[in-house]
Amino acid sequence: MTAQKLDGVATAAAIKEELRQRVVALEARGSVPGLGTLLVGDDPGSRSYVTGKHRDCAEVGVASISKELPATATQAEIEAAVHELNEDPAVTGFIVQLPLPKGIDENRIIELIDPAKDADGLHPMNLGRLVLGVDPATAVAAPLPCTPAGIIQLLERHGIDIAGKHVTVIGRGITVGRPLGLLLTRKGTDATVTLTHSRTKDLAAEVRRADIVVAAVGQPHIVQADWIKPGAAVLDVGVTRVGTTESGRAKLAGDIDPAVSEVAGWLSPNPGGVGPMTRALLVANVVETAERLAS
Ligand SMILES: Nc1nc(=O)c2c([nH]1)NC[C@@H]1CN(c3ccc(C(=O)N[C@@H](CCC(=O)O)C(=O)O)cc3)C=[N+]21
Numbered sequence: 001m002t003a004q005k006l007d008g009v010a011t012a013a014a015i016k017e018e019l020r021q022r023v024v025a026l027e028a029r030g031s032v033p034g035l036g037t038l039l040v041g042d043d044p045g046s047r048s049y050v051t052g053k054h055r056d057c058a059e060v061g062v063a064s065i066s067k068e069l070p071a072t073a074t075q076a077e078i079e080a081a082v083h084e085l086n087e088d089p090a091v092t093g094f095i096v097q098l099p100l101p102k103g104i105d106e107n108r109i110i111e112l113i114d115p116a117k118d119a120d121g122l123h124p125m126n127l128g129r130l131v132l133g134v135d136p137a138t139a140v141a142a143p144l145p146c147t148p149a150g151i152i153q154l155l156e157r158h159g160i161d162i163a164g165k166h167v168t169v170i171g172r173g174i175t176v177g178r179p180l181g182l183l184l185t186r187k188g189t190d191a192t193v194t195l196t197h198s199r200t201k202d203l204a205a206e207v208r209r210a211d212i213v214v215a216a217v218g219q220p221h222i223v224q225a226d227w228i229k230p231g232a233a234v235l236d237v238g239v240t241r242v243g244t245t246e247s248g249r250a251k252l253a254g255d256i257d258p259a260v261s262e263v264a265g266w267l268s269p270n271p272g273g274v275g276p277m278t279r280a281l282l283v284a285n286v287v288e289t290a291e292r293l294a295s
Contacts, residue, residue: 001263002261002262004267006154007272007273008268008272011153012276015153020061023061031092032090032290033062033063033092034290035057035091035095036066036067036095037066037095038085038094038095038096040070040071040097041070041101042070053279054066057283057286060283065085065091075103075104075108075109078096079108082113086113086117093119096113111124116292117289118143119286119289121144121145122175126143144281144285147175147237147274149281150274150277151237154273154274154277155233164190164192166192167210167212167213168194168214169195170197180214194210204226207223207228209229210229210232211229211232211233212233212234213228214235215255219255225263228260230265231265232263232265233267234260236273254270
């Protein structure tokens with residue numbers, strides 16, 4: 001058996017096409033959504049993610065405003081850049097690319113982002129709204145964290161039921177695992193979730209009971225084929241640099257061992273799975289914040 005592909009590239013393209021039409025409607029009302037990004041330092045991986053985000057925005061008709069600071073930037077300089085993005089009317093949503101250099105208080109930076117412009121959905125007010133379970137159809141709807149929201153869209157748009165299913169999430173990080181647990185268990189999604197981490201005693205056993213497995217730890221090929229319930233849907237979020245190719249490009253490995261494709265019913269490729277979905281949902285957050293600001 002070979003798993004069917006959870007195609008992040010095609011699904012992200014469909015979402016971006018829907019967003020393009022919403023941007024046209026916003027423009028007709030005189031409003032242009034704009035994504036701001038703040039990149040601190042010169043990590044090539046972070047730079048390439050930010051470039052990808054601006055490319056997606058251009059496809060959809062969303063403007064891009066990019067700010068850069070050197071790796072030596074101080075806490076005060078980064079805070080000043082966040083204030084500028086908060087005040088810039090051309091920026092309807094923005095992100096501060098994480099991680100920030102050592103010695104910077106990341107949580108304090110995130111707290112300074114205007115919650116109404118928080119394109120990552122990581123401000124404590126927006127995470128708090130996710131915990132409270134604010135109805136997404138109401139005016140106080142909050143932006144959702146992009147990777148968790150992208151994972152749910154990737155499953156739903158491939159016709160995979162989540163309600164009542166057992167989902168094992170590997171990793172409790174702030175951008176993926178922790179908020180994904182909240183999103184999966186809220187009303188309307190209704191999964192049963194096991195949130196595992198580095199101190200989990202028998203990870204294989206926790207994965208074996210899962211109908212859906214999400215791996216977001218950044219340990220190359222940690223998830224083995226004999227951990228997977230036959231037919232399960234498996235999503236690979238982790239990315240680890242494992243060397244360089246002959247042409248000098250970074251060689252990347254996901255969290256899922258390739259042999260998993262012989263057991264799983266569905267598998268998200270990496271690259272080409274969750275990454276493009278994360279970017280599409282970021283653009284969705286920027287369009288949605290612009291719609292709220294325009295109404
Ligand atoms: N404030 C903040 N928000 C983030 O959303 C955020 C962040 N910081 N820091 C770093 C991580 C990582 N991340 C990725 C997004 C897209 C791909 C992606 O599209 N990857 C492509 C491959 C890209 C390529 O080939 O270069 C793929 O999976 O197919 C990957 C990784 C967002 N992050």
